[in-house]
Amino acid sequence: MNTKRTIASWIAVAGMASLLVGCSGSEPSANFDSLTVGVASVPQVLDPGQAYSRQDISIMGLASGTLTTLNDDGKGTSNGLADAIKETETDFTITLRPGLKFSDGTDLTSADIVASFEHHLADATNAFAYKFAPIKSVTAKDDLTVMFNLKRAYPSLPWILATPQAAIIPSEVIEARGEKLYETPVPTAGKFGIETVNPSEIKLTANPNYAGTKPTAKSITFKKIADSAARLAQVQGGEIDFADGVSPKVLSQLSAPLEARTTVGVNGIQTLSLNELGVLGDVNIRQAIARAINREQINKVAWAGMNVPALGLFAPSSQYSRPFLPATPELDSAKRYLAGTKCETGCTLQLIVDSTDEPSNDIAVVLQQNLKEIGITMNINKMETAAMVQRSNDADFDILVAFTYENGDFPDALLPFQLGPALQGFYTGYSSPKMNELLDQLGTTRDEARAEVVDQINTLFEQDLSLVPIAANLSSSASRVPSNIFDISPSFAYIVG
Structure with a gap:
């Protein structure tokens, strides 16, 4: 594991980037079908295991379908793709929800869980491999049941299974692409799928087959705007709907239709x-x-x-x-x-x-x-x-x-x-x-x-x-949309209502 690379991302300010992106002239959202969010960085690769900054992790979290999901307060988990979880000292048996599908309409079964974690466990480049280290093996008992066999007791496994790095990927895609798995977007089981990505923006579209509550927004475009003052200027000008990461020193100066947002990390x-x-x-x-x-x-x-x-x-x-x-x-x-x-x-x-x-x-x-x-x-x-x-x-x-x-x-x-x-x-x-x-x-x-x-x-x-x-x-942001449409949780995840 590249430990130093992982922790170096925590030393720098969350979501740091190095290039300034100019204004685009896009129209603000009126009905919340599509949102544009200004961020300091966007993922440069589509591998959740290579997302280091807070904003990159949050973006990948919207696309990553996971067995469990983190509660908004960051202090517990709920079932995601999993329908039930039974645990002993060193085993977790997970039953999947019936009828699960990926964003491309293909069925999601226990075979995809096994293939995904075999990939995660074998990936030497995954900067978060330490989170998976206690997992000995993952096996399918039937199409809807998988067992995680552990090297030791690991009570935090349900939380680990909720992180973007534990994304479930189609087994056929893993087999077909091999090391080139993330060169182009993969079908997802999360709330959104990845439509397009380039060095300056990434566009997500709502997954019609998402197993949970469908989001109001049909698409979200995350624009890389490295300078916080530029992000604020664009949300003030109506060119973006939400500016993630603005100086808290200017929040008191904001007025309607802008809303100041602050979130303290848990x-x-x-x-x-x-x-x-x-x-x-x-x-x-x-x-x-x-x-x-x-x-x-x-x-x-x-x-x-x-x-x-x-x-x-x-x-x-x-x-x-x-x-x-x-x-x-x-x-x-x-x-x-x-x-x-x-x-x-x-x-x-x-x-x-x-x-x-x-x-x-x-x-x-x-x-x-x-x-x-x-x-x-x-x-x-x-x-x-x-x-x-x-x-x-x-x-x-x-x-x-x-x-x-x-x-x-x-x-x-x-x-x-x-x-x-x-x-x-x-x-x-x-x-x-x-x-x-x-x-x-x-x-x-x-x-x-x-x-x-x-x-x-x-x-x-x-x-x-x-x-x-x-x-x-502290996360401090400026928004043109209500908090029940787009917000940031105490775990710094993006919440899309």
């Missing part, structure tokens, strides 16, 4: 990665930094007060949230932590930040001011995304402004990257045998047992503090 947070290979290897300095930060000020400066400060490891709206840090500075506490450290009488730290991400740059400026109050000088190094990712991989920094993201309130997919060895604790160099043991336990527990493990993870995180929480993830 999983993942804006964070500072603290490199433990240098002076920040001293946990007391890390604790001091965490208590010197004015998170309320950062929220006002970076997000016009529309975000929510993150005061713990989990997003504030997560069921696992346990706040322990202050929203406003506790300078006396911070200075007590600095006593006896290399920063007691002052020190200089290097911070790296993506120059294209406005909130991250705002965070850096406020952070620089905050740390000056406790005698720490922080130099801000702004750089392009590729350079920042390289510096991250090389551990060539003291502090990294980053964020983590996962589409759903399921901790066992994201935490191993934040705190485990997969990425050396999200580029911090953090290594804790006890934390690794807890992360292993997390992946096999459920319900009350899982809550107990998460509680222990929170406790250890609060002691070691390799990452410093800053704020929740």
